[in-house]
Amino acid sequence: MKKFFMFLAAVAVLAISASVTSAQAQDNQAAATEQVAAAQPNAADLLKGSGEEVPLHQAIKTKFIEGGAGFMSLIILCLVIGLALAIERILYLSFSKTNVKQLLSKIESALDEGGIEKAKEVCRNTRGPVASIFYQGLLRYDQGIDTVEKTIVSYGSVQMSLMENNLSWISLFIAIAPSLGFLGTVIGMVAAFDAIQSAGDISPNIVAGGMKIALITTVAGLIVAMILQVFYNYILSRIDSLSIDMEDSSISLIDILTKYSKKNK
Numbered sequence: 324m325k326k327f328f329m330f331l332a333a334v335a336v337l338a339i340s341a342s343v344t345s346a347q348a349q350d351n352q353a354a355a356t357e358q359v360a361a362a363q364p365n366a367a368d369l370l371k372g373s374g375e376e377v378p379l380h381q382a383i384k385t386k387f388i389e390g391g392a393g394f395m396s397l398i399i400l401c402l403v404i405g406l407a408l409a410i411e412r413i414l415y416l417s418f419s420k421t422n423v424k425q426l427l428s429k430i431e432s433a434l435d436e437g438g439i440e441k442a443k444e445v446c447r448n449t450r451g452p453v454a455s456i457f458y459q460g461l462l463r464y465d466q467g468i469d470t471v472e473k474t475i476v477s478y479g480s481v482q483m484s485l486m487e488n489n490l491s492w493i494s495l496f497i498a499i500a501p502s503l504g505f506l507g508t509v510i511g512m513v514a515a516f517d518a519i520q521s522a523g524d525i526s527p528n529i530v531a532g533g534m535k536i537a538l539i540t541t542v543a544g545l546i547v548a549m550i551l552q553v554f555y556n557y558i559l560s561r562i563d564s565l566s567i568d569m570e571d572s573s574i575s576l577i578d579i580l581t582k583y584s585k586k587n588k
Contacts, residue, residue, distance in 0.1 A: 394507035394540045398500055402547045405496035408489045409554035416486065416561040421451035423572040427579065430457065434583045439464050452482035452565065453572050460576065468581055475573045482569065486562050490555070497551045504544020511537025 426449055433441035439461055446458035459478040460471040515534060 394503055394510075395543060397503050398507075398540065398543045398547055401496045401500040401503070402550065405493055405500075405547070405551040406554070408493050408496075409551065409558060412489055412493075412558045413554075413561070416558065416565065419451045419486065419565060421449065421453045421568070423453055423568050423575075426454060426457070427572060427575050430576070431579050434579065452486065453569055456482060456569060456573065457576055460573075460580075464580065468577065468584060471580060472577055475576070479569055479573065483562075483566060486565060490558065493551060493555050493558075497548050497555060500547035500551070501541070501544040504541040507540030507544075508537045511540065 426445070429445045429449075430442045433445045437444075443458060443461050446454045446461060456475055456478050460475045463470050463474050512534065515537060
């Protein structure tokens with residue numbers, strides 16, 4: 324349930340941002356189209372030396388319109404959903420971080436004060452996959468240290484699967500975004516050749532204009548893929564860090580339980 328609410332929060336933030344941008348784009352779409360079609364000399368003057376620069380958001384809106392609403396919307400959708408999943412994973416992994424040394428110290432003190440039941444209570448009151456693994460191991464302490472070790476290894480794999488949840492979807496959007504861009508480019512090139520065929524002449528303006536519009540979708544797809552790839556690699560690094568903590572702390576827990584078992588024989 325906690326993961327669901329974190330995912331909803333991430334989607335809500337991105338959806339609000341996307342809706343605001345979409346509303347601004349709709350308000351300025353007609354004006355941007357008129358500026359591109361009817362005020363071409365003014366745009367050229369801005370680029371050549373009038374001293375004024377086109378705002379970044381206005382340039383992005385113009386490129387979005389030029390690239391075609393269909394494919395550009397799909398690429399933006401990949402970005403929004405991919406970022407929502409990435410933010411959800413980052414929040415989940417952030418909440419999963421545990422001070423392992425402090426937890427082991429509490430467990431060792433609890434074993435000395437109240438035995439296994441007291442140590443279980445410490446694990447129940449601590450969040451994170453490390454505490455969950457420790458709790459599962461302590462539940463089977465009466466079956467022997469070997470059983471505890473096997474339980475820790477098995478439940479560690481379960482926790483790793485939970486931490487890697489939704490990563491396959493993020494990698495899917497990383498692959499789909501540039502593919503959509505390439506598909507939009509191919510379709511745009513076909514449209515450019517249709518325009519050349521209709522004109523009956525290979526005009527440089529027709530070829531260059533068609534190729535520029537077609538390549539915009541490829542650029543957008545590659546940018547989206549690179550953004551999601553950065554988040555994906557960051558998430559993998561956090562998972563690796565947590566897995567190292569789980570392995571090291573599990574060895575320490577086995578040592579603590581071994582000492583406790585010898586002390587109580």
